[in-house]
Amino acid sequence: MYNVQQINVRDGSFDDLGGLDPTLSWSASSSSGDVDLEYGVEASARPTADIASLPRKIWGTAKTTVGDWGVTARADLDAQDLSSADIEVDANNADADLSVHLEANAGDSFSVNKIEATKGIDSDDSRITVTPRYDLNTEEADVVVAYASGDTDIEVTASRDAQSIKISQQIDDENRVSPTLASSGDISVEWERKLGDDSSLTTTLTPND
Numbered sequence: 001m002y003n004v005q006q007i008n009v010r011d012g013s014f015d016d017l018g019g020l021d022p023t024l025s026w027s028a029s030s031s032s033g034d035v036d037l038e039y040g041v042e043a044s045a046r047p048t049a050d051i052a053s054l055p056r057k058i059w060g061t062a063k064t065t066v067g068d069w070g071v072t073a074r075a076d077l078d079a080q081d082l083s084s085a086d087i088e089v090d091a092n093n094a095d096a097d098l099s100v101h102l103e104a105n106a107g108d109s110f111s112v113n114k115i116e117a118t119k120g121i122d123s124d125d126s127r128i129t130v131t132p133r134y135d136l137n138t139e140e141a142d143v144v145v146a147y148a149s150g151d152t153d154i155e156v157t158a159s160r161d162a163q164s165i166k167i168s169q170q171i172d173d174e175n176r177v178s179p180t181l182a183s184s185g186d187i188s189v190e191w192e193r194k195l196g197d198d199s200s201l202t203t204t205l206t207p208n209d
Helices: none
Strands: 003-010 023-032 035-044 055-066 069-078 081-093 098-106 110-123 126-135 140-149 152-159 163-170 175-182 187-196 199-205
Touching: none
Parallel strands: none
Antiparallel strands: 003 023, 023 035, 035 055, 055 069, 069 081, 081 098, 098 110, 110 126, 126 140, 140 152, 152 163, 163 175, 175 187, 187 199
């Protein structure tokens, strides 16, 4: 077993000194058997007599392998309300090119909010991914089909009530143009220009607005 601890201090955004809101982050990691653990706390570093009000968030992750699946689970808790936790679970099978993502809440009971799965298919120089998604709270479902080949990416999103297609074309090394057409009649065109040093500028034109 190993243990690593780290503390960071970050100042929040503020208009004047009265709005200074520094944040203290503490994290640690350890390993036990086949499970890797990470956990931490975020707290306010402002001077106060109410020590209990300082913690803001408590989080933890666990990573392990189950058969051919790599599984990661993360829990986030509001430190001022420990009655429930936000849960995210990701499972990935590299050999099958298949991944599953689940979002849930755990409190008095465990309830799944959203679930999606992505299946990838490689063919020559192209790649296709199919991602069905379902929101259990709204009972809304859709599917995203993405195709990538060379300088062209195509993404189709379809639900029972709405559909859209986005075609992204790399014009040259610095410019990419991506028009999107929705079944509602809405049209938009996105232009991305690389500026160098891993920075870029993106402009979106929406004729109907």
